[in-house]
Amino acid sequence: MSAVNEKKVAALEAVKYIKSGMTVGLGTGSTAFFMIEAIGEMVKNGLEIKAVATSEATKKSATNLGINVITLAEAKRLDVTIDGADEVDEDFQLIKGGGGALLREKIVAHNSDLNIIIADSSKSVSRLGKFKLPIETIPFATQLIIKELNEMGLKPVQRMNGDEDYKTDENNDIVDIDIWDTNIKLSDLEQQLKAIPGIVETGLFLTSTNLVIIGKGEQATTSKK
Numbered sequence: 001m002s003a004v005n006e007k008k009v010a011a012l013e014a015v016k017y018i019k020s021g022m023t024v025g026l027g028t029g030s031t032a033f034f035m036i037e038a039i040g041e042m043v044k045n046g047l048e049i050k051a052v053a054t055s056e057a058t059k060k061s062a063t064n065l066g067i068n069v070i071t072l073a074e075a076k077r078l079d080v081t082i083d084g085a086d087e088v089d090e091d092f093q094l095i096k097g098g099g100g101a102l103l104r105e106k107i108v109a110h111n112s113d114l115n116i117i118i119a120d121s122s123k124s125v126s127r128l129g130k131f132k133l134p135i136e137t138i139p140f141a142t143q144l145i146i147k148e149l150n151e152m153g154l155k156p157v158q159r160m161n162g163d164e165d166y167k168t169d170e171n172n173d174i175v176d177i178d179i180w181d182t183n184i185k186l187s188d189l190e191q192q193l194k195a196i197p198g199i200v201e202t203g204l205f206l207t208s209t210n211l212v213i214i215g216k217g218e219q220a221t222t223s224k225k
């Protein structure tokens with residue numbers, strides 16, 4: 001079974017948690033897209049929900065599929081958010097931001113009563129860090145942040161889009177760092193990174209996830225915290 005099918009299997013399991021009347025956070029990425037597609041079908045069949053998108057790309061896909069997308073300010077609070085991840089460990093800690101949407105994703109997750117992560121089996125890891133950790137930085141500070149992260153031994157690489165700097169929906173930069181060889185506790189690392197002025201957010205999601213649904217073969221396995 002391919003990773004693509006496993007993503008779909010996980011997404012179809014996750015949408016079972018969505019009921020009429022809910023406000024739903026929509027994640028970003030290829031796995032989340034299967035969830036958005038499935039919700040689009042459910043809306044065509046009478047499901048009534050409001051949704052908050054974690055990226056402009058997700059907003060566009062959801063709107064095209066007939067989903068009522070509102071702002072976070074209008075939503076105030078979300079019942080459930082379904083999102084993908086680049087890595088998930090056994091303690092429900094995540095690396096996110098491969099698709100560059102980590103800032104809005106973390107804000108939406110923080111404001112959601114239930115956070116469901118969906119992923120194919122390749123994303124399930126015993127230790128985070130093979131995937132480079134995305135950091136969102138303010139362009140004014142990016143080069144000096146890179147220098148500081150280098151001094152911390154984190155091998156920072158600014159994300160590019162061809163010859164241009166990659167830009168997030170907030171018009172910020174992304175710097176990908178290598179945390180595999182660091183022996184700093186993840187929560188301490190998160191604190192150290194957030195203490196550097198100009199780092200807006202990191203792709204470490206350490207405590208927000210309630211439910212993880214992994215597609216493996218034809219099966220979806222759900223784990224609860």
Ligand SMILES: O=C(CO)[C@H](O)[C@H](O)COP(=O)(O)O
Pocket residue numbers: 027028029030031032083084085086095096097098099100101102105
């Ligand atoms: O964090 C994300 C985007 O910022 C995505 O959830 C993550 O990159 C996984 O993407 P995909 O489902 O395409 O593998």
